Amino acid sequence: MALIRLDLPYVEGAHWLAQVRHLPWPMLLESGRVDTAEQASAVDEEVSLGARFDIVVADPVAKIIHRRPYTEVHTAQGMVRDEEDPFAVIKRWLQPHQLARVVDVPFAGGALGYYGYDLGRTIEPMPELAAQDMPLPELLVGIYDWAIVVDHHLRRCQLLSHQRFGDIAALHILHQDLLQTRQQAVVQPFAVTGEIAHNMDKSYYAQAFSKVKDYIRAGDCYQINLAQRLAVKVSGDAWQAYDSFRQLSKAPFMAYLQVDDGQGLPFEVLSMSPERFLQVTEHKVETRPIKGTRPRHADAERDRQEAEALQNSLKDRAENLMIVDLLRNDIGKVCEIGSVKVDALFRLQRFTNVHHLVSIVRGVLAQGYHALDLLRGCFPGGSITGAPKLRAMQIIEELEPHRRGIYCGSIGYIGFDGSMDTNIAIRTAVICQQNMTFFAGGGVVADSDCDKEYQETLDKASQFLKLVAQFKTAS
Template identity: 45%
Template sequence: MMTRYQTAINHSNTVPACNRPLIRPLAYHPDSSAYLERLLDQPWAVWLDSGHPFSRHGRFDILSADPISTLITRGATSISQTAEQPPQHSYADPLDLLAELLGPIRAEVPELPFIGGAIGYFGYDLARRWITLPTRAEDADALPELAVGIYDWALIVDHHAQRTVLVGWDVRRLDRWAAQLTAPLAPNQREPFRTLAPAVSNLTATQYQQALARIRDYLIAGDCYQVNFAQCFTAPAVGDAWSAYQRLRACNAAPFGAYLRTPEAAILCSSPERFLQVRGDQVETRPIKGTRPRSSDPLENARLAEALRQSPKDRAENLMIVDLLRNDLGRVCATGSVRVPALFEVEQFARVQHLVSTITGRLAAGRTALDLLRAAFPGGSITGAPKRRAMEIIDELEPQRRGIYCGAIGYLSFDGALDTNIAIRTLVYTPGRVRVWGGGGIVIDSDPDAEYRETYDKVTPLLELLHATNNPT
């Protein structure tokens, strides 16, 4: 029996009778930002940004706005809302509610990564729905743990094929968006983004070192093999987030970037890390563990890359997370299907280079992408191992909850496909302030001074952006 949520998705007789989406070509542009500018005033505007043309890694950009329904989770309560129905409150598992909103899986369109569906964020603290954790850390942002829209249309930009299409399920809405995306661009009258004071960490250097000493005690005692520890930088800010995102992607383009505007926050993400991808029954995760800065001198950069590749500490950190993710994937993948086709590869990004491994698997019969997300959330590369104990230590020693940071941003398509990042290198802009985090994996032989410097290496572009926009007048 079709639920009211499925009815909201398939809400008109203009849905194609074959249950396949309508597809319309639009002009291709190497930079999709002009398309997003035409959507900025729409509710829940979103851009899953491949970083092209600033990043060689990028292929698909996905843009949308004005979802036909939304799902927001705070603590034990989720609220779903459609245009046709009043808000519905539920204490059910948020991912079960999301599955209900998406409805039955539809036919895949092989050339498109996304044919409509859910786009949004899954905050780090959403894990409290499935893992019992202490509640010591302050919930400073007080944002929902989950915020997604169900979008019945999207603009897909394929930079490899140099092709742009509108995909959707309603002729009238597709006509509307085609007209809006091709209309002349109105003059920008938004207030430029600016910070009103320098960004300040929630930990002094001494407090950071004390926390690492405590983590080392836990490691020696055998509580954990690795703990990811982060500090948070906050600055007062005003103005429009879009101008800040344009500067961020120009200086720190990344293959899993995102710009997402919810009613309560703007999220500006330049993540280099894929969390989970599902196409059909094929699963991939690509954890990052190990970081070095990049150098403009090719010889010095090659030396740094080789030092990273051969570093026993970084390889050990990476391998711990590979093993954790193999176990997470094994909970929902077919027996014997989990593989590690790439281990300890050095990849170059805008300002740093990382040690990256790839784990693949095949979903077991009857399992879905949402089962995988639940089983593996949050990503092991930003918790440590074992995951539960590492998260308990994080809650004890980090003064504030992570919120969106270290959660995931991405999509779940109507055809069952999923692609999400790890929400690192991310600015979260709420009324009056902007926050950014930097962290790293701590193991028993970590050098506290080197770990402290690494947190800055990772977020230097974001802190530079905040410093460049600092104008207290």
């Protein structure tokens, strides 16, 4: 099937998201582009990091929703509900007449949505201990027949479709509609109406931290990612929160999802993730785990010292290496034997509020495997669980008061051509029923210091705290 390309004016993806927000399930994947020479020198392979394209979709031909043990598929013909593995359902929608990759386009239709952390329970048996007070779907993916793709390098924007499910007349009508100035709906301004509630105060965190250390000493694990949840009451238009969030904390793998749970409950996902989980391009696999964090400072000398301390930290390097080894093993399940290589270790990467250590692991997808096999085999990401992964997840379930939900899952696309790019859903807020939640965590290892680790969670939440302060209503 030939790719249909219809030109649009070159503007950022946020503009096109506004043009399609009246349609069901609009989603935006957005690049936090490098703005300064200092940042550019610190970020390896800007294009590969996702800082080239914005992708906008809406009005899926199918909505795939999974809550254990059921997977629902909603289409214009109705809803089908069974206990089939959700990865298999998505693959079935993508695979017939799989298309050849279009070199200059990352995504021209396919699956786009989120895979929540608790989807891991579909893959591995887990205890049921943590509270689940926001029971959103564990997986929510739309099958989209068209996409708006903004290329920031070529300064080009196109409406793209392989017309797998639609017709050319409908695509041209959509194109003409996009070119019109849409009257935006009157919305209630976004506001924070309550105080932030932490599900772990420092004392609770210290107790959980101590138990992690006990497990490490006992040989149960080497590293546990321990996270706290921040929650606050809000009202108004979630897009305004995302728009401000993206100005505070630009990152390579940002996302905005305006969806519903299939049962009439609307919610939004606002992600400022700096971390790639898995990418597949022409069978080439890449993952970029992040481990090791230091805060940024306005004072240039102090900022340089923090970056240098991170690069020289034996503890942070060891923590990063554990996750690199875990991911080498995970992607090795579906990659060609001997193809998995570590192409970079402990590379410094600067973001708005923190410095990170980033490593790069690459491989080649073995014949007969699909990107979804890779995603399932690696899910959830090792950088936000710990090592060994299954035991780490069991300990997380025991020690964290609430289920993680979308946090530490993944958001991204899988195209009809088999290409995939997904983030780790960190620095991610969820707004549902006038509650906004945000998690922040860090890896705990044998020589971790409790006070420093607790402070790291606050450092990672700093942009969220600024967002809350910005929209806080007067009491």
